[in-house]
Amino acid sequence: MLKPIIRPQLKKLLHKSTLFCMPGHKGSLNALDITEITGADDLRRPKGILHDAQRQLAKVFNVPFAQFLVGGSSLGIHTMVKYYCDIGDTLIINDGAHVAVHNIAKILNLKTITLPINKIDNFGIAAPIMPDDVERTIKQHPDAKAVLITSPTYYGIFSDVKGIAKVCHANNIPLIVDQAHGAHFSFSHSLPPNAIEAGADACNISVHKTLPSLTQTAMLLSRVDMSEQLNLFCTTSPSYLFMMAIEEACIKMHKKGEKMIDALITNCNNFKNAIKFNTLSNNYTDPTRLVISLPGNRANEIANSLAQKRIYIEMCDGKNIVLIPSVNNTKDDFTRLAKELNQF
Numbered sequence: 001m002l003k004p005i006i007r008p009q010l011k012k013l014l015h016k017s018t019l020f021c022m023p024g025h026k027g028s029l030n031a032l033d034i035t036e037i038t039g040a041d042d043l044r045r046p047k048g049i050l051h052d053a054q055r056q057l058a059k060v061f062n063v064p065f066a067q068f069l070v071g072g073s074s075l076g077i078h079t080m081v082k083y084y085c086d087i088g089d090t091l092i093i094n095d096g097a098h099v100a101v102h103n104i105a106k107i108l109n110l111k112t113i114t115l116p117i118n119k120i121d122n123f124g125i126a127a128p129i130m131p132d133d134v135e136r137t138i139k140q141h142p143d144a145k146a147v148l149i150t151s152p153t154y155y156g157i158f159s160d161v162k163g164i165a166k167v168c169h170a171n172n173i174p175l176i177v178d179q180a181h182g183a184h185f186s187f188s189h190s191l192p193p194n195a196i197e198a199g200a201d202a203c204n205i206s207v208h209k210t211l212p213s214l215t216q217t218a219m220l221l222s223r224v225d226m227s228e229q230l231n232l233f234c235t236t237s238p239s240y241l242f243m244m245a246i247e248e249a250c251i252k253m254h255k256k257g258e259k260m261i262d263a264l265i266t267n268c269n270n271f272k273n274a275i276k277f278n279t280l281s282n283n284y285t286d287p288t289r290l291v292i293s294l295p296g297n298r299a300n301e302i303a304n305s306l307a308q309k310r311i312y313i314e315m316c317d318g319k320n321i322v323l324i325p326s327v328n329n330t331k332d333d334f335t336r337l338a339k340e341l342n343q344f
């Protein structure tokens with residue numbers, strides 16, 4: 001039976017305590033926002049509650065190593081690339097890789113090779129990455145130290161990670177997956193498996209993007225221990241609020257996620273049927289991601305009108321709007337949005 005480890009221990013340690021340590025607010029902003037006091041472990045060299053919490057989460061995700069990322073998926077991307085690449089190496093990436101990939105490539109002076117891009121016609125967005133394209137690119141660049149793909153993308157498009165991992169491993173190249181937008185995948189049989197279960201060597205998941213957790217919270221899932229590289233980039237003052245939020249969101253989803261995600265998918269499907277606009281829907285798109293194609297260059301205008309009604313979308317690319325619903329969105333949220341959209 002999985003239970004949160006961090007919160008109960010902090011409550012015990014902080015009961016009737018006097019703080020002559022960080023943070024400066026001394027508990028006045030949040031009683032459990034504390035630094036690494038005796039008994040609260042040390043994220044750089046975890047041996048106590050943080051070690052136990054990470055071990056428990058590794059079981060939740062069915063992976064050898066799970067590490068807290070208190071600097072978002074960006075921190076995980078920097079860590080994974082540094083693990084596999086050194087200064088001046090070659091890295092194969094997908095077109096449209098996140099800025100964190102380009103930043104670490106700059107820091108390490110990497111030579112990046114971009115995989116071929118295919119588009120989904122009506123939406124003008126990137127289609128899944130094909131294993132054949134990855135294989136061809138590896139053959140053309142046998143010196144590459146790793147392949148890094150984004151799956152799923154911002155638009156919810158996921159690639160055949162299993163097929164791509166097979167191709168990479170047949171060529172002795174590790175596969176890194178930026179799975180920032182797929183933290184929820186591990187908790188439903190209606191969604192693809194997490195990238196490690198599909199065969200990748202390491203992936204990052206932004207817990208904050210699709211699970212009920214605090215902004216900036218993420219996890220690094222991997223087959224090998226990457227803590228040495230993680231410590232090169234991570235703050236030395238990790239937030240316990242972040243780590244508690246990650247732990248509690250993942251345990252909640254482990255216990256109730258299947259049902260909650262089923263309900264979310266039903267809400268998304270009903271929403272798609274209720275609106276008059278075209279939505280992205282196929283067997284390689286996350287059914288919980290909503291991409292709505294808006295005709296006649298009206299996407300920006302519609303996004304702005306929704307904001308004026310205090311309905312905030314995730315992103316507008318000028319042609320489509322992208323919404324990131326989660327298990328915390330109510331049926332009423334979807335009804336309200338559908339009603340407003342249908343007025344345009």
Ligand SMILES: Cc1ncc(COP(=O)(O)O)c(C=O)c1O
Pocket residue numbers: 071072073074075098100150153154178180181206216217218
């Ligand atoms: C595809 C992708 N990867 C990585 C990131 C970085 O995630 P985080 O904001 O958790 O650092 C983002 C953020 O939007 C993203 O869209």
